[in-house]
Amino acid sequence: MFDKVSTDTSFVAGEHTVLAFWRDQQIFDKLRSQNRGRQPWSFLDGPITANNPMGVHHAWGRTYKDAYQRFWAMNGRELRYQNGFDCQGLWVEVEVEKEMNLGTKNAISALGIDQFVYSCKKRVLKFAARQTEQSVRLGYWMDWDDPQSLRTLSAGVGSDKPVTIKTPIGTSVTDAAEKIVAKLGNPEWGGSYFTFSTENNETIWTFLKKCFQRGKIYRGHDVMPWSGRGGSAYSQMEVAEGRKLTTHKSVFVRFPLRGRENEYLLVWTTTPWTLTSNVAAAVNPQLEYVKLQAKRDSAVYYFAKENLEFQRLAKEFKEGFGRPEWTWPTGVPKLKTIAQIFKEQGGYEVLGTLKGSELIGLEYNGPFDDLPAQHQPGGLPKDDNLLSATGISCHRVVDGGRDNEGTALVVAGEGTGIVHIAPGCGDVDHVLGKTLGLVAIAPLAEDSSFVEGFGAFTGKVATDRQTAEFVFEELKKKGLLVNVEEYPHIYPHCWRTGDELVFRLVDEWFIKMDWRQEIMDVAKTINWLPESVDGLARELEWLTNMRDWMISKKRFWGLALPIWVDQDPSIEWSDSNKFFVVGSLKELKELEVEGWNDFDGHTPHRPWIDGVKIKHPQTGKVMTRIPDVGNPWLDAGIVAFSTLGFNTHPEMWKKWYPADFVTECFPGQFRNWFYALLSMSTMMRYEGEADAEPLDKRPFKTLLGHRLVMNEQGQPMHKSDGTAIWFEEAAEQIGVDTIRWMYLAQNPAQDLRFGTRHPDKPVTLQFFGADKPAVQTDEGAALCLVTSKPADETRRQNLITLWNTYAFFVNYARLDDFNPLAEQVPVGERPEIDRWILSNLQSLIATARDEFSAYNTQGFLKEASRFIDDLSNWYVRRNRRRFWRSRDAGDRDKLAAYQTLYTVLVQLCKLLAPVIPFVTEQMYQNLVRKVDASAPESVHLCEYPQVDPAQLDEGLSERMALAQVVVKLGHGLREKANQRVRQPLAELRLASSPHQRAAIMNLVDVIRDELNIKQITACEDLDELVTYVYKPNQKSLGPKYGKSLGAISKALSILPPGLLDPLRKGVPVAVPVDGAEFVLTPEDVFISTVQAADWACADEDGVQIAISTKLTPELLQEGIARDFVRQVQQLRKEADLEIEQRIQILHAATDADVLAALKFWGDYIREETLADSLEAAPTVASAKSVLVGAVEIPLWIERAK
């Protein structure tokens, strides 16, 4: 028999019980063996960065992953269940730097790259273990490594001492930790993949080799945002994170025009240090320029006319810089106009205007032409293609041109309309310089200091304030300084050190992306979800606009780029004969001439691989590996090959490629993971002339993106201000099932408002598997109160309602010894309401299957919520009496009710198992396993329900909906007539179409009961009780009569009564309007009732009802009896009696009407309240004064002996 179910719903404790059950009974393993060898469903996991513990925001994507995997597993598919950890890259380096207190790149070199890399590996393994535990708590079923083994490995990295771990598949492995780590996630062991594995790195080599063979790898220069302290270039993403409002000294400077006495270009910049490397000056040919003479020294200046009086930063001065905290800095004066500057210097005179195009070609002298770097042929570093030019020889006015969207680069506004161009110091400058064949002069070393060739500047750091002052002094000496001012602006800073970034020319390695069309063709074969986001369009937009893929980074921890170069510095790196890409470790060993022995036994990482030298297979020259590491998106993008065994297990790869499904949080991923997957797959599958079809190159078939998790106010959650919610805090306070429901019901195209963390309210939590409650996370962060209205609502509306329905069923089934295995009452013989809920169940099953298959859990859960509500608040509510009836073995109606509710609950468990795996497991264990030992051991081992078409009856839903309309109208009428529901009323009359009438009369018991009305009468019409109003149906009349619609509407309201009555019988009526006649058919009008006489009436959906409001003495007496019963029940509830406990009722009523009612309805009262007696007695202290009818009486109960 079922266990008793408490209605005290603490789901979190239940989740722990279920986790222990799954673990102890190895349910997940049983699921895997059950489906082994069946049709595969391939999921490819986007790796989570194993660098920190999971926050609550990570759980959204992981809930999708788990829910869809569980769904397909219940459909008998074989799955891989491989989680992925992203392990390499700057993210990890940054955390390790913090941990080890290493501020700069030099500090790392001093420590030793090997020690640093060990630390990175340790950290990754440590947090992989942590995230594994957190994921298990979420109910995320994956082929997890034992967290303890991962910790053992973490501790063992860096030592040769062998360690022993247990692999997920159950074998035991003993070796040096590093050697085990290198092989984690391989098919023989199982477990999560780690992007630092040798297999993953080597498969990227395979990819890069293919790129190399197609001539797509090159070494190039680019100007990148650079941090001097970090010694590294930053991506656009990283730059965006570090934008800050700051104040710089900006400068107006003049460039003397060659061959024009005392005439100058007026130039402005906020980065004075870049003037050292000026090469050209750009104008907009269409723009109008002014020729102006300063009175002080009669100098003539050229600059954009509009800028003369332009109020620079006027808007920012008033409104700030676009964020609340970015207000105009105090103490910084409002900026002057250029006119004002000249006025203050003695005044000016405008000599004339000219077009920018007239300036183009003019040559000038640069401000720092005395520096050796300006004289260097080919620029600095030397460009062998431009050896005939120097910085100085390039000094001329050029056309700034337009960007690829057609916007002019040089515009009037903040500056002077003449832009100083330093191709070695600016991104746009660099592109322009390339186009125009200008040399670049790159002044900065890795630490942002000036290199040799810059005279007194050499050694100075570009971002030092003194350097700017030095520039001003030098300019002043040369008579080129016009004005210096404080200039506030948003400037990129290093998000790690807070350093100001500079733009620095770096040499990096790139993949030429001129094969983007191939990738676009592949992107088009993919199903991008959710549709509303139009992921394909976003991806294509990126693919269209992206630049070549920069794959190198001058750091330590990451993919060792397999690029070997000749050591001869005279060699042009862009010549692909002069560098070589190695495609595998095997190839490396074959080409190796030096260093293999030191490398052997290590993973292909820095520093160990750095010493391996090779001989170029053609030239025979000795080559050294470049020290750069790879872009981490290579690591994540290769997983469709590396983790599926492309190089090692071809059969396995064929079985699982392409993945059926991937899902990831999408901001950013269109140019990160999605991009990397698509492009790498396109390259890997490239087959030359007879290239594969785009369809065969796709790495996955369907992609589901989702947005971000926000706090309750819709704002981002930050670790720094204590608003970011730790996973544990949410899991143990809100409950994982609730969280999962919330995530799966959310529209993935919209940010999810999760909840609020209260950093000032600490809590103590019991973690799963821990022996005692915790006050902080493993990392020592405080645990704080988390509240969430959306979660509370989700729990209340869905989980609690479901649970209480379940509790109701179980607790009555126990009293009645209901046996679910007994013979079933044929569904056809069950009452209409039973067939109704069973039919709705079939619809829900169909919806669940359709929506899960379409990767739209939101659509399923919307219907599931509605179903649970129908089940609880309509089916159970309307059928309670069938469960209460006293035991009678021959009561087939009662049996039908039990069987119906049982079926619904069990099926619902299975339907919802992928969504809320814990609650459904608890229910299933009690409902099914308790009574049927032969049933599958877990709800997750069951087959997903199939629709039984025989039970599907859509007509039933419509009929029930009609009954619900009648009930709703009835409740409304009672309210209007001021009659409480306990007061019985004599009659309800209803009129509607014969078809509807019949449907409603089928459910007459339900209606009578719910509305407490003695008699329900169906009538042809209610003409004697009401009058009718006719309103136009614009949707049907509009197309027919168009412009006359207004007149017809007006006419309808003033027609003589009765004229339109035939419409109610389905007969068309001709209506005269403005001399013309229009024929109206029944669907052209809406008919409603307005007036009632002695009855209350209402209508909706073509159903009219009227209820009699007249009360007879008999009805009043019955009302009193019902009140009395209700009050006794309330006392039972207050006394917390078991539902089967019998009682004695005592009262001290004196009112004659009450006494008469108690006498007449005595049997009924005792039966309803399980009372052995109903007696009058002198009142006692414990009696409660209750309202019965219109009078108060003292009432109390006692337990029956």
Next chain:
RNA sequence: GGGCGUAUAGCUCAGUUGGCUAGAGCGCAGCUCUGAUAAAGCUGAGGUCCUUGGUUCGAAUCCAAGUACGCCCA
């Protein structure tokens, strides 16, 4: 600066190919119901469907311009 998206009740959001008195949940007020419920039902208050113009018999919906916010790119 360019591109994309969004704007509907106090809050969070639905609103199908343009058509009925613009809806739901939460919140608020009143009433009702309650031998599973932490529920539920009914009624009510609360709307410039961002603004302006256009197309149309008819616009929350389509078009144009503008405003605000968000994202992406520069």
